Structures are given as C-alpha cells and as structure tokens.
Amino acid sequence: SQQGEEDPQALSIQEGENATMNCSYKTSINNLQWYRQNSGRGLVHLILIRSNEREKHSGRLRVTLDTSKKSSSLLITASRAADTASYFCATDARGSQGNLIFGKGTKLSVKP
Amino acid sequence: SAVISQKPSRDICQRGTSLTIQCQVDSQVTMMFWYRQQPGQSLTLIATANQGSEATYESGFVIDKFPISRPNLTFSTLTVSNMSPEDSSIYLCSVQKPGNTIYFGEGSWLTVV
Numbered sequence: 621s622q623q624g625e626e627d628p629q630a631l632s633i634q635e636g637e638n639a640t641m642n643c644s645y646k647t648s649i650n651n652l653q654w655y656r657q658n659s660g661r662g663l664v665h666l667i668l669i670r671s672n673e674r675e676k677h678s679g680r681l682r683v684t685l686d687t688s689k690k691s692s693s694l695l696i697t698a699s700r701a702a703d704t705a706s707y708f709c710a711t712d713a714r715g716s717q718g719n720l721i722f723g724k725g726t727k728l729s730v731k732p
Numbered sequence: 733s734a735v736i737s738q739k740p741s742r743d744i745c746q747r748g749t750s751l752t753i754q755c756q757v758d759s760q761v762t763m764m765f766w767y768r769q770q771p772g773q774s775l776t777l778i779a780t781a782n783q784g785s786e787a788t789y790e791s792g793f794v795i796d797k798f799p800i801s802r803p804n805l806t807f808s809t810l811t812v813s814n815m816s817p818e819d820s821s822i823y824l825c826s827v828q829k830p831g832n833t834i835y836f837g838e839g840s841w842l843t844v845v
Contacts, residue, residue, distance in 0.1 A: 650832070651832055653833075653834065655836075660841075661838070661839075662738075662824065662836055662837060662838035662839040663775075663824065663836040663839075665833060665834065665835065665836075668832060668833060670832075708774060708775070710775075710834075712832065712834070717762075717763050717780070717828070718763050718765065718826075718827070718828030718832075718834060719763075719765050719777050719780055720765075720775075720777070720826070720834060721777070722774045722775040722776070723774060724773075724774045725774050
C-alpha cells in the first residue's frame, strides 16, 4: 500500500502567495524526496532530505522533515503560474535500494 | 542531456496486443525500477530490474503480464502484454544515482482502445 499521504489533495492560490503541502509516511526512512509533475509530463526531482536533516532549502523551495511525526512539508514561496503542477512526496524506506513509495500528490493551481 | 531516455513517449494500442517500452540510462546503474501511474493517480512500483537476474515484482504485478528484460547495466525493457483498456497508464522507469538522487524517464503514455 502507498506509504505517503499528501494533503491537501488540491490547492488553489494566487500568484505571489506561498503554497504549503504536507506529506505523512508510515515506516522508517533513509530519505524523503519531493517531485513535481507538470500536466502531460514526467517527474522532475525537486529536493531530497535525509532522515538526519530537519530542513532544506533550494531556491524558493523549503522542505522540512519531522521523523518523530513521520511527516514532511514542502513550502513554495512567492508562487508563480509556472508552479502549477502536481507535487508528490516519495520515501526511500530503510532497507530499500532505490525503489520509492509515493504519496497521492497535491495538485497545485497558481492563478495569475 | 537527459539521464534517462525512455520510449515510446506515447502510443495508442489495440486491445489484446503487447507493447515494449525501452529505457536507456546515461551511465551504468545496478537497479532500474518500473512504475505505473494510472490516470489521475500517483505512482506504483511494478518491479525492480537487476542485471543478470529475474526482476522482482511487487504485489499485484506478475511476470506474465509485465515481462522485464535487463540485458546490461544501462538498459531495460518493460512489456505490457495482452493489453486491455485498464492498462491505459503512464509507465515510467527510474534509476538511483550516487548520492541517492533518483531520476525518472519522461514516461510512456499508453492508451489502449
């Protein structure tokens, strides 16, 4: 069964606002990754956060990880219309060798 | 240039036929992974392909339906056999590179009619 659960399932905001997406998982992990998928396109890797890290930044992206709560959040600051996409978290469970378990995803719509 | 080249990118297939998807990686990797993404859904792992041995399938996926080849460390194929409309999905391959970053191909969008 899928391990990650994202919320919200869908999020609609105005350009310039911040978007926060959350992800929960069930088992111990090596790391957690966030991906973006534009409509009709493949997956784009955004950021990886290891189990011993609590926060990571990449440009307008900020990811947090709370292993005690088995949860992560992705914050996109100053959103743009081009950020419109589906966002997935994926966990690389301990003992795995690169296979990921994906959450259901959050569909983000940024209105100009 | 892309880490992974996957083809076909799209295809419309007749019910009952089979289609083979190819995945070429830009460097040698131990494991390659095949995922399915049904319409509006997230990704589900089909199987792990290891060079020199049979693929390991996840629950709900069987070799007869999704035979996989892994002839060398840079290439793999997934065949979707005896297709039905329920097989209409995006099929993606992925690899893990040093540093644990996992890359995905652009996906193969199959529509079965």
